[in-house]
Every structure is written in structure tokens, then in C-alpha cells.
Amino acid sequence: MSHRDPVLMGPGPCNPYPEVIEAYSRPVLGHLDPDFIALMDEAGDRLRTVYRTDNKLTFAVSATGSAGMEASFVNFVGPGDPVVIGVNGVFGGRMCDVAARCGAEVVRVDAPWGQPLEPQELLAAHPSPKVIAVVHAETSTGVRNDLATLGASKGDALLLADCVTSLGGIDVRIDEWGVDVAYSGTQKCLGVPPGLSPVTVSERALGRLRRMPQSWYLDYNMIAKYVTGEGARAYHHTAPISSLYGLHAGLGVLLDEGLEHSLARHQACGDALQAGLVERGFELFAAEGHRLPQLTSVWVPDERLPEGMTEADVRRALLFEYGIEIGGGLGDLAGKGWRIGLMGHTARLRNVTLLLAALDELLQ
Amino acid sequence: MSHRDPVLMGPGPCNPYPEVIEAYSRPVLGHLDPDFIALMDEAGDRLRTVYRTDNKLTFAVSATGSAGMEASFVNFVGPGDPVVIGVNGVFGGRMCDVAARCGAEVVRVDAPWGQPLEPQELLAAHPSPKVIAVVHAETSTGVRNDLATLGASKGDALLLADCVTSLGGIDVRIDEWGVDVAYSGTQKCLGVPPGLSPVTVSERALGRLRRMPQSWYLDYNMIAKYVTGEGARAYHHTAPISSLYGLHAGLGVLLDEGLEHSLARHQACGDALQAGLVERGFELFAAEGHRLPQLTSVWVPDERLPEGMTEADVRRALLFEYGIEIGGGLGDLAGKGWRIGLMGHTARLRNVTLLLAALDELLQ
Numbered sequence: 028m029s030h031r032d033p034v035l036m037g038p039g040p041c042n043p044y045p046e047v048i049e050a051y052s053r054p055v056l057g058h059l060d061p062d063f064i065a066l067m068d069e070a071g072d073r074l075r076t077v078y079r080t081d082n083k084l085t086f087a088v089s090a091t092g093s094a095g096m097e098a099s100f101v102n103f104v105g106p107g108d109p110v111v112i113g114v115n116g117v118f119g120g121r122m123c124d125v126a127a128r129c130g131a132e133v134v135r136v137d138a139p140w141g142q143p144l145e146p147q148e149l150l151a152a153h154p155s156p157k158v159i160a161v162v163h164a165e166t167s168t169g170v171r172n173d174l175a176t177l178g179a180s181k182g183d184a185l186l187l188a189d190c191v192t193s194l195g196g197i198d199v200r201i202d203e204w205g206v207d208v209a210y211s212g213t214q215k216c217l218g219v220p221p222g223l224s225p226v227t228v229s230e231r232a233l234g235r236l237r238r239m240p241q242s243w244y245l246d247y248n249m250i251a252k253y254v255t256g257e258g259a260r261a262y263h264h265t266a267p268i269s270s271l272y273g274l275h276a277g278l279g280v281l282l283d284e285g286l287e288h289s290l291a292r293h294q295a296c297g298d299a300l301q302a303g304l305v306e307r308g309f310e311l312f313a314a315e316g317h318r319l320p321q322l323t324s325v326w327v328p329d330e331r332l333p334e335g336m337t338e339a340d341v342r343r344a345l346l347f348e349y350g351i352e353i354g355g356g357l358g359d360l361a362g363k364g365w366r367i368g369l370m371g372h373t374a375r376l377r378n379v380t381l382l383l384a385a386l387d388e389l390l391q
Numbered sequence: 392m393s394h395r396d397p398v399l400m401g402p403g404p405c406n407p408y409p410e411v412i413e414a415y416s417r418p419v420l421g422h423l424d425p426d427f428i429a430l431m432d433e434a435g436d437r438l439r440t441v442y443r444t445d446n447k448l449t450f451a452v453s454a455t456g457s458a459g460m461e462a463s464f465v466n467f468v469g470p471g472d473p474v475v476i477g478v479n480g481v482f483g484g485r486m487c488d489v490a491a492r493c494g495a496e497v498v499r500v501d502a503p504w505g506q507p508l509e510p511q512e513l514l515a516a517h518p519s520p521k522v523i524a525v526v527h528a529e530t531s532t533g534v535r536n537d538l539a540t541l542g543a544s545k546g547d548a549l550l551l552a553d554c555v556t557s558l559g560g561i562d563v564r565i566d567e568w569g570v571d572v573a574y575s576g577t578q579k580c581l582g583v584p585p586g587l588s589p590v591t592v593s594e595r596a597l598g599r600l601r602r603m604p605q606s607w608y609l610d611y612n613m614i615a616k617y618v619t620g621e622g623a624r625a626y627h628h629t630a631p632i633s634s635l636y637g638l639h640a641g642l643g644v645l646l647d648e649g650l651e652h653s654l655a656r657h658q659a660c661g662d663a664l665q666a667g668l669v670e671r672g673f674e675l676f677a678a679e680g681h682r683l684p685q686l687t688s689v690w691v692p693d694e695r696l697p698e699g700m701t702e703a704d705v706r707r708a709l710l711f712e713y714g715i716e717i718g719g720g721l722g723d724l725a726g727k728g729w730r731i732g733l734m735g736h737t738a739r740l741r742n743v744t745l746l747l748a749a750l751d752e753l754l755q
């Protein structure tokens with residue numbers, strides 16, 4: 028089949044770095060081949076740098092970000108465990124669903140979509156939660172939630188953070204902030220196709236691993252014997268070799284650029300896009316001071332649309348006439364706004380220039 | 392890093408078809424892009440052909456074969472459900488572990504490793520099992536287990552089959568044999584890198600889907616709304632785009648060759664290898680009449696090894712001097728034998744010739 032090459036400015040996947048695609052084409056090695064083990068170890072080191080952590084158990088779960096979410100709950104939460112979950116978007120809601128399937132007593136703390144969660148409300152929601160769980164960067168709204176305050180006051184609870192859209196795009200400080208369990212995805216600010224979920228687990232959390240989690244595939248006790256460095260590596264499941272080449276290469280690009288430079292690039296792109304949208308009279312959805320640079324949510328009022336066109340028609344025109352993908356809104360923003368991603372290799376000023384110019388043409 | 396390109400003759404992964412690697416390098420599309428949905432649908436059609444089924448719910452789980460196993464249990468088995476599981480190798484044992492984590496009452500029926508399971512023993516093991524589960528091709532021993540007899544006499548039970556190593560390598564007839572739930576892996580006889588698990592579910596099994604399985608990530612109710620063809624596709628999780636390109640391409644290679652031709656090629660390669668090993672005085676591990684062509688297990692007696700070398704030393708010499716990976720034994724065969732795969736693109740007579748010649752040199 029012929030194959031388009033869209034500029035991926037939706038909520039993920041982003042365009043992968045060219046080096047990642049090159050890595051995917053490398054010869055496949057066996058999952059116990061010493062060269063592959065070395066590459067996996069190096070990918071772990073690179074993840075520790077990006078997560079800013081010394082956590083030994085830092086690796087890529089062999090499935091997408093949502094499986095990283097599931098792994099982060101099933102390994103630490105069992106029947107009757109009180110779990111406080113902040114919800115101000117789709118992914119906080121998903122956490123509640125996943126925790127409930129572990130039998131948790133879910134204590135849900137809502138904030139309006141587009142607004143950040145209030146850390147004090149989360150801390151006051153239960154006297155002795157086993158876990159406090161929060162989405163760091165809500166992909167459904169473009170809002171950043173505070174983790175540091177939660178980490179400083181979590182008490183005996185484990186702090187669990189969804190870093191799917193934050194990692195590599197905004198500052199993530201696992202050790203400094205006291206995050207115990209975190210997961211991410213490859214297809215956002217790491218610039219790699221979807222397929223893996225980089226996770227990290229603190230020493231404190233390791234001591235609370237469930238011995239027999241309900242998931243065999245995501246059982247960290249068993250996986251640790253394969254992915255961490257002591258002695259012979261015990262086969263658990265066949266690692267997704269080529270996808271790990273891609274992650275390893277993407278992290279290499281990120282660290283060659285420098286983590287601070289990558290974060291600054293994401294920030295500069297997001298600032299330019301948001302300023303351009305405001306300049307054109309659009310209203311941003313996420314609360315000021317809590318906006319993500321890598322994911323911008325914006326209202327698209329009917330009066331800005333050409334006669335007879337819906338916002339979905341404009342997105343289709345962008346995709347098929349310009350080869351640019353942006354995302355539709357969710358929740359209140361469904362049918363009334365867009366989500367625009369600037370992540371990984373997509374986070375380039377030229378893409379901001381392109382999208383704003385294309386919108387000027389389409390909406391004139 | 393420099394990158395070796397071993398001939399992968401272990402128990403999987405195999406060498407991928409060149410077209411698969413090319414497909415991995417295609418531009419990434421969004422997971423809701425109509426071109427990607429069309430590719431995913433076509434991959435489903437191709438899977439139906441290879442599985443010989445009309446099952447509507449036939450798709451690739453977004454994780455490796457072991458996640459396909461877990462999906463096949465969590466969607467159909469709950470606390471207290473009696474599940475009969477045949478065990479004559481590692482993967483039957485893994486099924487027991489996975490089923491137990493669903494709360495199943497596991498009724499385990501063992502056969503000696505290297506021997507096939509006895510269908511009548513499985514059928515007699517419980518008066519009204521909810522599921523009867525069997526590994527079609529035991530990768531740990533090289534034994535083929537019978538499915539057709541179980542399907543014909545399963546009664547009200549669902550027949551669940553592990554087709555990880557069988558699909559594309561030996562005959563798999565889902566509809567004709569009455570298999571209700573099956574899963575496979577990409578990295579065996581489909582000639583694709585590891586990462587996805589092609590699964591199929593009969594109409595009969597669809598009627599027994601658990602409404603709220605303990606896994607969110609593997610919830611077939613939710614995934615079906617994304618992967619099957621009715622109306623708008625509901626986002627569940629971000630599909631692993633590039634891996635699906637690879638699977639789609641690998642299935643294309645297989646079907647261009649023709650399913651019967653691919654099976655015959657696997658058979659011819661296995662026959663040649665097994666004859667060559669017997670000719671050299673080696674004893675095959677798997678019972679005659681039940682041997683897989685794509686996975687050969689063989690005893691390696693000490694007297695066949697060069698002075699001072701273990702079987703592991705020979706495997707290392709094959710890997711580092713010849714660039715050939717073969718697998719070590721498991722169970723009784725651990726340290727005493729090998730497992731040699733001829734799967735997917737690796738299933739070529741030239742690889743049989745190469746391995747036998749290399750062994751002649753190393754073991755002379």
C-alpha cells in the first residue's frame with residue numbers, strides 16, 4: 028500500500044526520531060543474547076537519567092502505556108486497599124477503573140477538567156491510603172498536576188504517577204519529588220513509536236510488592252529476574268526486541284541533545300503555539316499556570332469555522348489536504364475543541380509555523 | 392553499537408522476513424487514522440486466513456504471546472471456575488499459573504515431557520469444566536498435542552489453545568476443530584519480531600465474555616470496540632503502530648507464498664534437520680509421531696561433546712564463531728540437550744545445511 032507520512036500533532040503518537048526508525052531495522056537478536064541484554068541494560072540506564080532516579084527497577088514493560096498503568100496498580104494494590112485517585116481527565120478516570128479491578132477501595136478526588144488537582148484535597152481524602160495516584164500530565168486536557176507537594180506529605184502511602192505524556196517533555200523528578208511508582212509511554216515526548224511502557228519503582232515500593240499479583244504478564248517479581256542485573260537472566264516472556272532497539276535509540280537521541288535542552292525545546296514549541304493561537308483569538312482550555320507545552324487544548328467556537336464546516340471537518344482537511352494530524356477534544360471539549368501535541372521529534376518550531384499557517388488558510 | 396546478525400535457530404524469535412523489517416520503517420500513522428484502521432482490518436483478515444476461521448473477533452493483542460495467554464484466561468475465567476489444563480511442558484505449567492491468578496479451580500492433567508497429552512484424560516478430568524486448555528505446540532519440548540479430539544468432545548466447555556509456536560508452522564484449524572479461544576505470537580512461524588499476540592475468539596466464546604475482567608488492558612469487550620468494524624472506532628489504548636505494520640507485512644509474505652506452501656516448507660526443514668541429527672547419532676527428545684517440524688528437541692550426550700566442553704560451550708561457539716543461535720534444553724533436557732527452531736524466515740534448507748555442517752566441525 029502507498030503510505031502517507033503525516034506530521035503527527037495529535038495527543039500521541041508523535042513522529043519518531045529518524046534514528047529510532049533506523050534502529051527498528053537492525054537484525055533481531057535473541058532475548059537472552061548477551062548483546063541484547065547489554066542493550067536492555069543501557070536502555071535502563073538511559074531511562075534512569077530521564078526519570079532522574081537511581082531506582083534499580085527501571086525498565087520498559089512489554090506493552091503500551093496503559094499496560095504500564097495496570098502494572099503500577101496490580102503489583103501494589105489488592106482487595107480492600109484504600110487508594111486515593113485524582114481525576115481531572117480521562118486518564119485519572121482510567122486509573123479508577125484499573126484500581127477497582129484490583130479490588131481496591133477507590134477514593135476518587137475530582138477537579139474540573141482543565142483545572143489542576145488540589146494536592147491538599149488528595150492528602151485529606153483518606154486517613155491512611157495505601158496509594159495516592161495522580162496523572163502528571165493529563166493528555167485529555169493539557170493540564171499539569173503537582174507531584175512534589177504530594178511526595179512531601181504522602182506519609183506512609185506510595186505515590187503513583189502517570190508520566191505517559193510528561194516524561195521527556197516537562198520536568199520529571201522521581202527521586203527528588205518522592206514518587207514511588209511511575210509509568211510512561213514511548214510515543215509521546217520520547218519520540219518513539221507506541222508499544223512499550225517505561226516504568227520505575229522506588230526501593231520503598233519494592234518492599235511492598237505483592238507476591239502474587241493478579242497479572243502474570245505484569246508480575247514485577249518475575250520480570251525483575253529478567254531485566255535487572257544480578258546473575259543469569261531468567262526468561263519470563265520474550266522481550267519485544269525491535270521495539271526495545273527503538274526505545275534505546277530514542278533515549279539516545281534525547282540524551283545526546285541533553286535532557287534540559289529537550290525540555291526547553293518542548294517548552295519553546297508549546298509557548299509559540301499557544302501564543303499563536305491566542306493571537307488568533309482562540310481561547311485555551313487548560314488553566315493558566317498549569318498548561319503543558321507538549322499538549323495544548325483549545326476551544327474552537329463555531330464562529331471561527333468556515334460556513335458549513337464542523338471542527339471535525341477542519342481536522343479532516345488538515346489530515347488529507349495538509350498531511351497534519353491533530354486530535355479532537357474529549358469531555359466538554361468533544362466536538363468543540365482540539366488537542367494539539369508537540370512531542371518528541373514533532374516538537375519543532377517549523378511544525379508550529381506550519382500548523383498556524385495551515386489554520387490561517389483553512390479558517391480565513 | 393555494532394550489531395551482529397545471527398541466524399536465529401532457537402525456540403524464537405526467528406529471523407523476520409525482509410519485508411517485515413521494511414514495513415517497520417514506514418512513517419507512523421495515528422491510531423485513529425483511517426489508513427491505519429484499514430491496515431489493521433486487513434491484518435485481521437489475513438489472521439483469519441492463517442487461523443482458518445471466520446471468527447469476527449480476530450486481532451493482535453498489543454503485547455507478546457504470554458499476554459495473549461493471559462487475555463485468553465482473564466476474559467473467560469473467574470473465581471471458582473473449573474479449568475482443565477494439560478501440562479507436558481513449560482507453557483502448560485504457565486497456563487496453570489495464569490488460571491490460578493484468575494481464581495480458577497485448576498484441574499491439572501500431566502503427561503511426561505516429550506510425550507503428547509492424552510485427550511481422553513483431559514476430557515475425563517472434570518464433569519463440567521468451564522474451559523479445557525491445551526498448548527498445541529509445546530515450545531519447551533517440541534511436541535504437538537491433539538486439538539481436534541478435544542474440540543469434538545468438549546461438551547459445554549470452551550476449548551482454549553496456545554498456538555504460539557504452531558500458527559503458520561503446522562496446520563491450525565480453529566473452526567473445523569472447534570477451538571473457541573486461541574492466541575499466538577508474532578516471533579515464531581509468522582516471521583515477525585516479538586511484540587504482538589494474534590488472538591481469535593469464537594462466537595460461542597463471545598457469548599461468555601466476562602463483563603468486567605480483572606485486566607483493563609486485555610478487556611476484550613472494550614478492545615472489540617476499537618478493532619472490529621462497526622461504526623466509529625472507540626479509542627481504548629494506543630495501538631503499537633509499527634509492530635502492526637510488521638505483522639501485516641509478515642502475514643502478507645506468508646499468504647503470498649501460500650499457507651500450504653509455508654506449512655510444507657516448515658515440514659521439509661524440520662524433516663531434514665531431524666534426519667540429519669539422527670544420522671549423526673543424536674536421539675530426538677519428542678515422541679515419534681508427535682514431533683514438531685519447527686521446533687526440534689534433541690539429547691546431547693556428554694560423549695558427543697569435545698573434551699572439556701559442555702553443551703552450553705557448544706551453543707556459545709555456535710553463536711560467537713558461527714553467528715548461529717540455538718536454544719538450551721528445559722526440564723529434563725536442561726544442560727543435556729538443545730532446542731532448535733526452524734520458524735518463519737529461518738525455515739530454510741540452507742539453515743539446516745549450515746547448522747549440521749557447523750556441528751560437524753565443532754563436534755568432530
